[in-house]
Amino acid sequence: MRKMTIGHAAKMAKVGVETIRFYEREGLIDQPSKPVGGGYRVYPDDTVECIRFIRKAQELGFSLVETKELLSLRADPDSECADVRAQASVKLKEVDKKIARLKSIRSALKSLIADCPGQGAATGRCTILEALNPPETIGRQT
DSSP: OOEEOHHHHHHHHTSOHHHHHHHHHTTSSOOOOOOTTSOOOOEEHHHHHHHHHHHHHHHTTOOHHHHHHHHHHHHOTTOOHHHHHHHHHHHHHHHHHHHHHHHHHHHHHHHHHHHOOOTTOOGGGOHHHHHHSOOOOTTOOO
16 A cells, blocks of 8 residues: 655645645545654545545535535445435436526527627617616515
């Protein structure tokens, strides 16, 4: 088992040193104890593996809290694949909701752009700006 400084671990994991320190503060990875006689903290190989796991989970949309739960499941010999699958299924539903929301935003933007008179019209008559500034309803009596 190879041991390395934080700088070398960061290089191997393709992250900055501050990322490692942040993950330590968040409890995602363990901070090695400082040597009694002084010197540098020494990181084991599995720290790099864990950082890569965290980064991949983030790429898939898992938050740091969710990633911490995944790391706990990974470390727990009594956990089952079904537990991980359940977390991934929840994340997929969240992604589907975001996609639906983005499609709605896309549709609204396409409509705004299509309705815009475009070149030659003064911004005072811009339909996009008008749509972004709806009439005020606060304080009005109904």
